[in-house]
Amino acid sequence: MATAVRLRDPRTCVIPEVWEGEVQLIMRDHGMDHETAERTFGQTIAYLVTSTERSDVHMGPAPRVDFGVHSFVLDSINYTAFCNAVAGHYIHHVPHLPQQKGGEAPSLGETVRAIKAAGFAVNHDLWNADEADCSQCHAGCTDSPVGGK
Template identity: 40%
Template sequence: MTIALERPVGTTDPAALVGPEVTERLARRITTDHPEISEPTARRIVGQAAAFIAASGRLPGQSLAPSELVDYGWHAFILHTVDYAEFCERVSGGFVHHVPTDEGDEMPGGAQATRERTLAAITAAGYTVDEELWPNMADCTQCHAGCTDSPNSGKKK
């Protein structure tokens, strides 16, 4: 059996990967959990999280990582398990796991190299990168115990 994965032609707005209903649901979750984030920014975060997840699913084991803001979108998406599982299957042919990094582990090549590797993977997958949402990297890769908003990080979820 062959699985036809959704692949963009040319450079594509990653928000197109997630339907409007799911986008609004995830954006509401982001603004509820992070009231400092506006609704328009939350929608942009959803799009970048979708692009990150799609690229990660196509390149497992490549040590890709989200930015702190994009990680908020990934966490919101994971909470909506039915939507998340369907999305992963559609864009990458299988579930994209969120794997914790151990405390003290560093990203291969450092945060800057991880950022460059991740943004290159998103671009190579055909998605537009929203540079403003990638100022700093989350402490996790393709994450619970090591993520920026986990209970173990000292930040409020």
């Protein structure tokens, strides 16, 4: 018998003032409406929390979720406080470059599955994935500017 996973609310991971501030930054910097910016920040939090809990999974954000990651990282005081609260240390953001040697790009499929397993809802529109094996490196995504699979 399967056990239901209780959904976690990403809003509980930051104080309301930080949530709304980050949503406003995403709206300002990426031209999103409030609802889309909230979904983006929610997926950003789900991704960051899961990445700290599942260090065994090679995770990476989809391009649209990465907008939220970048906005949050640039708000360094709030981002550092969040990192210390959820991970006990700074969560570094290291972008993957396709030309780098010595490592594969993170799999969006694995990332999405890990986030779901951690109990967060996944917004598939923002991840450009239906649990497909895809990465943000534009080396094979369906939205790749260099031609996808």
